[in-house]
Amino acid sequence: MxxxxxxxxxxxxxxxxxxxxxxxxxxxxxxxxxxxxxxxxxxxxxxxxxxxxxxxxxxxxxxxxxxxxxxxxxxxxxxxxxxxxxxxxxxxxxxxxxxxxxxxxxxxxxxxxxxxxxxxxxxxxxILQLRLHPAIIALRKKVAEADAGKIWDVDLGYFTSRGAWYHASWKGLVHKSGGIATNIGVHFYDMLAFVFGPQTRSIVHHRGDDAAGGYLELERARVRWVLSINRDHLPSHTPIGQTTHRSITVDGEEIEFSGGFTDLHTLSYQSILNGEGFGLDVVRPSIETVAHIRTAPIQLHKGEQHPDLAKVIG
Incomplete structure (x- = not known):
């Protein structure tokens, strides 16, 4: 034991x-x-x-x-x-x-x-539990089996409403949380690299206290992303009463992975006990990504912006 x-x-x-x-x-x-x-x-x-x-x-x-x-x-x-x-x-x-x-x-x-x-x-x-999610494992297999020259187009949008308490807590302080992209986005960046290979380019379109957005190029993908904790940023097509909206599309096809989260920490622990945990070398790429997003100059490039970013920027 x-x-x-x-x-x-x-x-x-x-x-x-x-x-x-x-x-x-x-x-x-x-x-x-x-x-x-x-x-x-x-x-x-x-x-x-x-x-x-x-x-x-x-x-x-x-x-x-x-x-x-x-x-x-x-x-x-x-x-x-x-x-x-x-x-x-x-x-x-x-x-x-x-x-x-x-x-x-x-x-x-x-x-x-x-x-x-x-x-x-x-x-x-x-703990990098998205690497253990069945839908993400299946997507990684699909990418690996596709033509080696294929580049996938990915849109990642994650909107999770938070109240005023968030900004008063350590989570609202960049020097303690790392900011929005670090606090709520780092596991998505890790997942993207896990599926599509290492990052080759990163552009930041927006960076604020309540939202961030940008564009990544990975070995096998072009990724438009946006993250927000502001309920006013929820996309117009979000069902009434719903306070969270998460969407990942790959070549226009929605990847459904909202279910199956309950036991991923247990799977993570079992992997660690089996000697298959994710060590410091595995973590480094995603930490480098969020560190860059935290300090990079803001640039807007037409065609590279996530479709829901316009509402975030206002």
Whole structure:
């Protein structure tokens, strides 16, 4: 039975990690969060120790687990800007890290974690669950089996409404979240590279506090993309009452992958336990993409804009 610790137990994504630990036969030894609304733990691991001070959490792990090498993994669901330091801390506890996306905010952070891996002999595993989604795997197979010279035309639009709280939280601060493209888009960029090959060109059409849009060229695809958390940006064809709109079309054909998300974290954990997790080398391309989007000059090119970008720009 594998033993886990959890950083960020009160966060939105933490229940998926708790479920994955349970369903893969693990046990939670200890958890940490600065907030104490963690009643969800009772549904999975009611006997796990819990701390609201990182120093106490650290001391507990050092005293109870480090000396016996009894802690196998630390799952990290903390705010984006803390991922690097928490991954490093996990490895220095003598455990492997399992970290939510984005793994880090800048490519140089990956170099620092590579050094900690070398020093400790531990490993960082990133949650990239779209790579495990059946629809994405099928699309990748379709692309691989097509004529080698074929270039696919892709439109990616993701609109997920968020209230005023978003901008008051760490998610609304670029230096903590990385901005819209990093916070809600990084797993899409990883998925696109997984399916269509490495990126060769990136242009940013719009970058704001609530939305971003641009154009990517990959080895096998041309991608027009737009992301937004502003409900006023929802496309006009969004059904009344629906607050989220997600669409990926490939050569005009919609790729349906809204279903099947429930168990992807469990699949991710099982892959990690099987020695098939996604390491730092796998993560680097998507981190380089979002770092570029964060700082690139704004350019508008006709014919390269996502059809729904006009409403976002206004």
């Amino acid at each position: 594998k033993s886990y610790a959890l950083i960020g137990a009160a966060g939105y994504i933490a229940p998926r990690h708790l479920k994955a630990m349970k369903e893969t036969g693990g046990t939670l030894a200890a958890a940490f969060d600065v907030n104490d609304s963690v009643g969800i733990m009772d549904s999975y691991f009611p006997d796990a120790a819990f701390f609201t001070e990182f120093e106490q959490f650290n001391a507990h792990l050092q005293a109870e687990y480090y000396a016996r090498r009894a802690l196998d993994y630390v799952a990290i669901c903390s705010p984006n800007y803390l991922h690097k330091s928490h991954c490093a801390a996990a490895m220095r506890f003598g455990a492997h890290a399992i970290c939510e996306k984005p793994l880090v905010l800048d490519p140089s952070d990956l170099d620092d974690l590579i050094e900690v891996e070398r020093q400790t002999g531990q490993r960082v595993n990133s």
